[in-house]
Structure formats: C-alpha cells, structure tokens
Amino acid sequence: MRRFLILVLMLVWPSVAAAQTVVVRADRMVDVLSGRVVDAPVVVITDGRISWVGVQGDTLPTLPDDAEHIDLAGHTLLPGLIDMHVHLDANANYAGYRQLEFTDQFWTVQAVTNARTMLDAGFTTIRSMGASGYSDVALRQAVDEGLIVGPRIVPAGYALGATGGHCDNNMLPPSYGATGGAVGDGPQALIRLVREQRRYGAEVIKICATGGVMSRNTQPGQQQLSEEEIRAVVDEAHRLGLRVAAHAHGTEGIRAAIAGGVDTVEHVSMIDDEGIRMARENGVWLTMDIFLTDWLLAEGERVGLLPENLDKERMVGQAQRDSFRRAVRGGARMIFGTDAGVYPHGMGGGQFAVMVQYGMTPMQAIQSATSNAAEALDRSDDVGAIAVGRYGDMVAVAGDPLAEIGLLANVAVVIKGGEIVRDRR
Structure with missing residues (x-):
C-alpha cells in the first residue's frame, strides 16, 4: 500500500x-x-x-x-527594443488595389513571418496599431502559447474611425458594401466599439482622429472625430484599463486628441507650437514615424500605391520631420514608432539615425524605444530596461x-x- x-x-x-x-x-x-x-x-x-x-x-x-x-x-x-506603431498583418509589397488579389486570411498567415522578422530585428515588444479580423490578438495568443516565434505583442484589434474616414474602407464602390471593421459616428457608437475591441482581446484602443496618407479620399490634415467623440472613447477605455492612441496628422486633430485625453498621438505631422505645449503639459507621448518616407517615395509606385497616396506622402513626409525637430526642441515626450507594414517589417532600426539627424541625442533615441515606450505602455515593470x-x-x-x-x-x-x-x- x-x-x-x-x-x-x-x-x-x-x-x-x-x-x-x-x-x-x-x-x-x-x-x-x-x-x-x-x-x-x-x-x-x-x-x-x-x-x-x-x-x-x-x-x-x-x-x-x-x-x-x-x-x-x-x-x-x-x-x-520596442516599436510602438506596427501593422503586423500589412505587407508593404502589396499596396493599393493589389491587396485585393488575396483571400482574407492571407494577411493573417503572412503576418506570422512579419512577427518573426520584427523580433529578429531586435524589437522584442511591439504595439499593434490596428489589424483586420483581430489577427494581432491571434498572433499574441500564438506567441504566448509558444506556437510561433515573435515579439511580445500589445494588440489593438480594429482601429476606430468615422464613416468615410481614414479607418473606414473607401477603396470600393457602394455595391460592395465594404466598410471598416470599427466605424462609428457619435459618442455612444464609439463607446460600444471600445467595449467590442476589449471583448475580443484588444489591450490598447486606436482611433483615427484625422485623415491619412495611405487611405483613399481622405486628407491627412482634416479632423474626422470631434473632441466630444474622442473624450467619450478615452473615458470608456480608461475606465476599462486601456490606453488610447490617436492617429492624427493635422494641427486641429492633434489638438483635439490631446484635449480629449489620449495617451499617445501617432504621426503628428503638422503639430504646431501650441500642440507641442499641450502635449508636454498633459503628459501625452508623441510617436513620429520619420523613417518610412524615403522608402515609400522610392518604392511606392512599384508596389501599387495609388498616385493619391504618393502625393500625400510628398506633402507630409518632410513636414513631419520638421515637426519632429520642433517637438524635440520643445521638450515633448517622444516614443519610437515606425508604421512597419507601410514599409517592410524589419527595417525599423534605420529610424534611430534619422531621429538623431533631426535633433535627438543617441541616448534620447534609444530611450524612446526602451524606457519611454515601456512607460507609455504602462509596462515599466516588465519591459524597456535591463533591470531586476x-x-x-x-x-x-x-x-x-x-x-x-x-x-x-x-x-x-x-x-x-x-x-x-x-x-x-
């Protein structure tokens, strides 16, 4: 016995x-x-x-x-390293209408390679800034389960936006009935979408406060969400323990996002001195992807970008770099984000040199992708530094x-x- x-x-x-x-x-x-x-x-x-x-x-x-x-x-x-603005399910080699050549799940499958490529480039943590079909949530789960190799992923699920805005689907005629995955108008509709993203695994909420470069029939400088709508999203997300990132190129949209209480502003191409002051005084982090413009303008036509997109990049690219320099001089809090997926994954380390060229010290550039990024993620206890x-x-x-x-x-x-x-x- x-x-x-x-x-x-x-x-x-x-x-x-x-x-x-x-x-x-x-x-x-x-x-x-x-x-x-x-x-x-x-x-x-x-x-x-x-x-x-x-x-x-x-x-x-x-x-x-x-x-x-x-x-x-x-x-x-x-x-x-931490990249705070990545699109894992995007592939820069297929832009514009070329994306319609593939079945829906193609983008999730090829994202497995993108995740490994980001890790191999030294980005052990990434923040996903929008993905279709909650593919970024699926990738995080697969990495955490040890089924695939990739970085630590902070997923956003779908990016929230207004009807006809940057985060909607404006590529197809009305007969297709195609819309973005999280389109809402008015505070209540957007609050519901915040809850829906969290329901399906989002760990950060992204909103599109202005038009964008890579969408069709939107202008980067045009504000698309009101301050009231932004505040509703932020209040609900913060109540649920989620931080909010706002895509915002235009001056007024940037100011509205900061006034609405977002935690980070992405792209920030046309920020003015008042916006820099507001960001600094409100403790808002700025994410400026100042590396990708050279690749886009050199390779965009080859990969299928629409002339409209290339024209907008020509308008925004240098303006964003000039804004970056002013933001650094103005004492804004800066974090590292590249918009990987709009250009090829794995190239993001090249942005450090451009950040130094436009005003940062090497130490500041490194901190933007380590300790600063960890603080912006509210994860200073587990990433961003070599510390016990x-x-x-x-x-x-x-x-x-x-x-x-x-x-x-x-x-x-x-x-x-x-x-x-x-x-x-």
Whole structure:
C-alpha cells in the first residue's frame, strides 16, 4: 500500500522544474534608466526575468551548475527594443488595389513571418496599431502559447474611425458594401466599439482622429472625430484599463486628441507650437514615424500605391520631420514608432539615425524605444530596461551605438526571455 501511495503521488503531484538560469556578459551596457553606459556588465536571468545586474568583479549570486553563459565580448548590450506603431498583418509589397488579389486570411498567415522578422530585428515588444479580423490578438495568443516565434505583442484589434474616414474602407464602390471593421459616428457608437475591441482581446484602443496618407479620399490634415467623440472613447477605455492612441496628422486633430485625453498621438505631422505645449503639459507621448518616407517615395509606385497616396506622402513626409525637430526642441515626450507594414517589417532600426539627424541625442533615441515606450505602455515593470524584475529581453551590437547610432539598424544578437532568438555574430 505504501509503495502504491508513493507511485500515485509521483503521478499526480506537480513536478517542480529547476529554474533556468542564464548569465550574460558584454563589454558595455546602455543603462537607459540612468542615461549612462556601464562597462563590463553581468546580467543574470532566472526563468525569463532579470534577477541580478552587476559588473564583472562583483560577487555573483549562487548559480546552478547547469547555468547557461552567453559571452558577448566586443558588444554593447541594450534593452530589447520596442516599436510602438506596427501593422503586423500589412505587407508593404502589396499596396493599393493589389491587396485585393488575396483571400482574407492571407494577411493573417503572412503576418506570422512579419512577427518573426520584427523580433529578429531586435524589437522584442511591439504595439499593434490596428489589424483586420483581430489577427494581432491571434498572433499574441500564438506567441504566448509558444506556437510561433515573435515579439511580445500589445494588440489593438480594429482601429476606430468615422464613416468615410481614414479607418473606414473607401477603396470600393457602394455595391460592395465594404466598410471598416470599427466605424462609428457619435459618442455612444464609439463607446460600444471600445467595449467590442476589449471583448475580443484588444489591450490598447486606436482611433483615427484625422485623415491619412495611405487611405483613399481622405486628407491627412482634416479632423474626422470631434473632441466630444474622442473624450467619450478615452473615458470608456480608461475606465476599462486601456490606453488610447490617436492617429492624427493635422494641427486641429492633434489638438483635439490631446484635449480629449489620449495617451499617445501617432504621426503628428503638422503639430504646431501650441500642440507641442499641450502635449508636454498633459503628459501625452508623441510617436513620429520619420523613417518610412524615403522608402515609400522610392518604392511606392512599384508596389501599387495609388498616385493619391504618393502625393500625400510628398506633402507630409518632410513636414513631419520638421515637426519632429520642433517637438524635440520643445521638450515633448517622444516614443519610437515606425508604421512597419507601410514599409517592410524589419527595417525599423534605420529610424534611430534619422531621429538623431533631426535633433535627438543617441541616448534620447534609444530611450524612446526602451524606457519611454515601456512607460507609455504602462509596462515599466516588465519591459524597456535591463533591470531586476523585468523580462530578460536584450539586444547586442558590435560597437558603441552612442557613437554610431546606425548600428541599431542591424543588431548582432537578440535575446528574448533569456533565450537567444537571433545571432548574427
């Protein structure tokens, strides 16, 4: 009987797996919280989270015999990067009416590759800014379940917008009856859509406050949601514990979004000094995708962009870069977002150099994609820095990114949760 009981306990009692320990060493580490560089860092990761940070020569905590050691000699260690504006189910090679060549689920299937590409480029966390069919929610679930490899995903579900606006479907004639997935007019309709996005797994709410570049028959500078509508969305989202991001190119739409209480404003192409002041005083983060314009203007016609879209990009591209410079000088709070999917996924690291060109220091540019982004996500407890308690998400570059920011366009090593997922050394 005693042997039988022991056997039963062995079968039903949950086994206690040994903690997985990884020790990472490098020549340098960018401490984004203090804004300084640490020489000869040592980072200990236990079960995917950072448990100890020190320097070579410090007394290490007791390590198990099977601890894994990662030696990144000659490299600088940084926190895993965060892209705050990504469209995983988009594909820049199929624009305009070329998108109609494929069945609906094609976009979700090809998004699996996009997710892996983003991770391989060093973006261990991304914020999805709108996806059809809740494909970004599906991708997050598949990554979390270990079924596919990808970054940590913060999904928005469908982007909310007005009838005929940037987030509606204006590509087809009335006989098709095609509309956007979350179109509403008036506060009550938009409140219902906020609840619907949360119901199906959204972790952030995106609204389209103005027209856009990539839509048909909308003007980027034109306000499309009233301040009353924006406030209704924000109040409901915040009540439900969700943050709100507003697509807004035009001056008045930007001001309305800030006055309405949004947490981040995306694109921000035509912001004026008053908008910068409002953003700074209200603690609103600005996300400005100032890298993609060169690719769009060079490749847009080839991939099927409509002449209307290219004309709008010519109008907006440089204006946005000039606005970025003014926002930096004006002390606005800035976060890193690229609009990946409008241009190819995996190229986003090239934006760091453009951000420095238009007024940021290298450290500010890095912080925009790490500690700032984590704060904007309300996730400073788990991503955005190499610090005890946060995920063991890191990237390494061969050299000093503060002296050569372009190194971040092609990171050498990507580590997610203490596991090397990409090694180009």
